[in-house]
Each structure stands twice: as structure tokens, then as C-alpha cells.
Amino acid sequence: MPFNTSPTQPEVLIVGAGPAGLAAAIASARKGLHVEVVDAMQPPIDKACGEGLLPDALCSLTNLGFNLNHDLRSIETHPLRGIRFLNEQTTTEASFPATLGRGIRRTVLHQLLLDRALSLGVRFHWQHSVQSIEPTTSGHLIRTNRQTLRTRYLIGADGHHSRIAAWSGLTASTTHSRRIGLRQHYTIAPWTNFVEVYWSNYGQAYVTPTSPHEVCVAFVSNQKTPSTEHALAQFPALQHQLTAATPSGSPRGSISLNRTLRRVTANNIALIGDASGSVDAITGSGLGLGFSQAAALAHALHTGNLASYQRAHSSIQRPARIMSRSLLLLDRFPHLRTLTLNTFERHPLLFEHLLHVHIGHRNCPFAVLTNRLQPDYTC
Numbered sequence: 001m002p003f004n005t006s007p008t009q010p011e012v013l014i015v016g017a018g019p020a021g022l023a024a025a026i027a028s029a030r031k032g033l034h035v036e037v038v039d040a041m042q043p044p045i046d047k048a049c050g051e052g053l054l055p056d057a058l059c060s061l062t063n064l065g066f067n068l069n070h071d072l073r074s075i076e077t078h079p080l081r082g083i084r085f086l087n088e089q090t091t092t093e094a095s096f097p098a099t100l101g102r103g104i105r106r107t108v109l110h111q112l113l114l115d116r117a118l119s120l121g122v123r124f125h126w127q128h129s130v131q132s133i134e135p136t137t138s139g140h141l142i143r144t145n146r147q148t149l150r151t152r153y154l155i156g157a158d159g160h161h162s163r164i165a166a167w168s169g170l171t172a173s174t175t176h177s178r179r180i181g182l183r184q185h186y187t188i189a190p191w192t193n194f195v196e197v198y199w200s201n202y203g204q205a206y207v208t209p210t211s212p213h214e215v216c217v218a219f220v221s222n223q224k225t226p227s228t229e230h231a232l233a234q235f236p237a238l239q240h241q242l243t244a245a246t247p248s249g250s251p252r253g254s255i256s257l258n259r260t261l262r263r264v265t266a267n268n269i270a271l272i273g274d275a276s277g278s279v280d281a282i283t284g285s286g287l288g289l290g291f292s293q294a295a296a297l298a299h300a301l302h303t304g305n306l307a308s309y310q311r312a313h314s315s316i317q318r319p320a321r322i323m324s325r326s327l328l329l330l331d332r333f334p335h336l337r338t339l340t341l342n343t344f345e346r347h348p349l350l351f352e353h354l355l356h357v358h359i360g361h362r363n364c365p366f367a368v369l370t371n372r373l374q375p376d377y378t379c
């Protein structure tokens with residue numbers, strides 16, 4: 001079957017219109033680049049997610065040109081004041097330092113990002129599944145199930161199983177952990193403004209209020225879960241909180257990888273978001289990382305220096321990677337978990353300090369060990 005060729009050739013073609021791809025489109029279009037985006041699905045695209053935006057993620061959205069006071073006014077979200085850990089008899093909590101986080105339904109976030117990209121003139125090709133890529137003298141030829149596109153720069157924002165990464169030889173990676181996530185919404189007025197993380201030997205269940213009448217619960221475990229009822233039964237305190245709640249919509253599953261790629265750029269190809277490596281879902285950092293990477297990538301594309309993105313990507317990813325590994329140690333070793341969370345309960349300022357480090361508000365104590373400085377997330 002002959003392929004149609006796009007009449008115009010974008011400077012930047014992004015494969016994947018998830019949050020990272022959309023953020024990259026927005027950041028690149030703001031730099032004046034001609035951007036097109038291809039996705040196998042069509043909007044609104046949903047995905048299993050905890051649906052929490054930490055303050056650093058909101059800060060990155062501001063840096064992408066969002067006016068959150070205005071943009072969030074007309075959509076349903078819920079303010080997040082901090083994080084609360086609950087483990088057996090222990091409860092410990094810490095507030096965010098200055099700005100609040102936000103709980104936001106994944107589909108609502110998708111529409112927000114999509115509207116912004118469209119307003120900047122980004123062109124979308126929905127239900128276009130990329131089948132192959134080929135280098136050309138001036139860039140790349142991309143074949144989808146529907147047409148052939150040419151571009152100078154190709155961006156792989158196509159998630160964990162990135163075909164762009166595979167085709168461009170960027171798959172060399174270390175996988176530190178692989179867990180299974182399951183998300184379910186419940187209709188109930190949120191009982192707190194904190195993201196609650198319930199711990200058990202089964203894994204974690206974390207609750208994010210996403211509107212005045214709904215919470216999102218994400219279960220993350222090493223075990224495959226037959227149903228949300230089964231998962232909920234592993235967290236009796238949460239089960240009790242949700243006695244009066246009704247599940248809304250269908251559950252959604254996804255894998256959660258803690259994975260580091262050796263390289264995220266090759267020739268005129270760059271990876272972003274989960275395609276470029278990821279941290280465990282428990283960190284609540286995946287979205288914010290994608291947004292920060294988008295700004296760094298757009299700068300690199302604008303200056304024609306993808307090597308700068310490679311460097312920026314490593315330093316953006318590093319703090320979340322350290323936190324991800326630390327939290328997974330608590331998951332793996334129940335005694336260490338009890339000891340650590342008891343210590344946090346007795347010394348709440350310690351927990352608060354670590355939370356502030358996690359969202360980039362303070363320099364990380366491990367920076368001395370790794371001999372590297374933290375990226376500046378401040379707005």
C-alpha cells in the first residue's frame with residue numbers, strides 16, 4: 001500500500017502524546033519550533049497513575065507557561081498539603097514547604113496539556129502507530145500505520161516499552177525494580193488534604209484526593225493483584241476509610257519500573273518521560289520528571305545541542321532515583337520500614353526535611369556522597 005507523505009516537514013516529531021510528550025511539544029513550540037505529535041491512541045488518553053502533582057511538578061508546569069491560578073480554576077482538582085505515611089500503628093506526616101501540590105484526574109491533566117499544545121500550533125496525528133524509523137540525510141523518515149512523516153529531530157515519548165529507544169539503539173539500561181500498579185477511583189469526599197501512603201507487606205496503597213467528591217487509590221506491589229477488592233483487603237485501615245465509598249469507573253493496571261538508561265540521545269533522536277527511564281510509582285515523581293525534562297529538551301533542540309539534554313537528564317533524574325531506591329528498601333525490609341517510620345514519627349522534622357529534599361526544595365544530603373549538585377526546581 002503506498003504511503004501518503006505529509007505536505008510539511010516538522011523540525012520536531014514527538015512519538016507519544018502522554019504527559020511527557022505533550023510537555024515536550026509545549027516547551028518546543030514555545031521556543032518557536034515547528035512541532036508535530038503522533039500517538040497510537042486518541043484523546044483523552046487515560047493511564048494507571050496516582051494522579052498526584054507534587055509542588056515541583058506544578059513549578060515545572062509554570063515554567064512551561066501555565067498560569068496555574070487561572071488554568072486550574074475551571075477544572076476539578078484538589079489541593080494537596082503534604083504526605084502522610086501510615087504503617088501498622090505508626091502515622092507520620094509532613095507538609096510541603098511553600099506551594100501546595102494538586103490531585104488531578106489523568107484525563108483532566110491530559111486535556112489541559114493538549115489544549116495548551118494546540119493553542120501553540122502543535123499538530124497532532126491521532127491513531128497513528130509508529131511502525132518503523134529510517135535515518136535520512138536531513139533527519140528521519142517515520143512510517144506510521146497511516147502515513148510517512150519526515151523530521152529533523154525525533155523524540156521518543158512512547159513510554160516504558162519505547163520502540164523509538166529500541167530502533168535507535170538506546171535500550172542499554174539497568175532495571176532496579178519492576179512492580180505492578182493498579183488504580184481505582186472512589187466516589188467519596190476526601191477525608192484529608194494529604195496524600196496518604198498506606199504500607200503493608202503487600203506493598204503500598206496511596207490515596208490522592210482528585211476532586212471534592214473523589215479520591216484516586218493506586219496500589220503498587222511486587223505481586224499481581226486479581227482485583228482491587230483483593231488489594232484493598234491488604235490495607236485494613238484504608239478499607240475502613242472507604243467503607244462508605246463506591247468505586248467509580250474501571251480499575252486500570254500498569255507496570256512501575258525503576259530503570260536507568262545509559263544514554264537518552266543518539267544522533268538527532270532523544271527520549272523523554274518513561275521512555276527515557278523511570279522511577280518507582282511510590283515516589284510520585286514521574287510526571288514532574290517528564291515536565292522538567294521537557295524544558296531541558298526544548299532548550300537543547302533550540303540550541304541544536306542534544307548533548308546538553310543528556311547531561312540535564314541525568315541531573316534531573318538523580319534525586320528521584322535515590323529516593324526511589326530508598327523507598328523500595330523500606331518496601332523490601334519490613335523491620336527497616338518499622339524502624340524508619342517509627343523514627344519519622346518521633347522526629348517529624350526529619351521526615352519533613354526528606355520530603356523537602358524530594359521535591360527539590362532543599363539540597364539533598366546525599367549530594368555530598370554523589371559529589372553532584374541538585375537541579376534547581378525553584379520557580
Ligand SMILES: Cc1cc2nc3c(=O)[nH]c(=O)nc-3n(C[C@H](O)[C@H](O)[C@H](O)COP(=O)(O)OP(=O)(O)OC[C@H]3O[C@@H](n4cnc5c(N)ncnc54)[C@H](O)[C@@H]3O)c2cc1C
Nearest residue numbers: 016018019020040050051052130158159181273274286287
Ligand atoms: C500505579 C502508578 C502510579 C503513579 N503515580 C504517579 C503520581 O502520583 N505522580 C506522578 O508524577 N507520577 C506517577 N506515576 C508515573 C507516571 O504515571 C508516569 O511517569 C507517566 O505517565 C509517564 O508519562 P509518559 O508520557 O512518559 O508515558 P505514557 O503516559 O506511557 O505515554 C506514552 C504514549 O506513547 C504512545 N505510544 C506508545 N508507543 C507508540 C507508537 N509505537 N506509536 C505511537 N504512539 C505510541 C502511547 O499511546 C501513550 O499515549 C505513576 C505510575 C504508576 C504505574
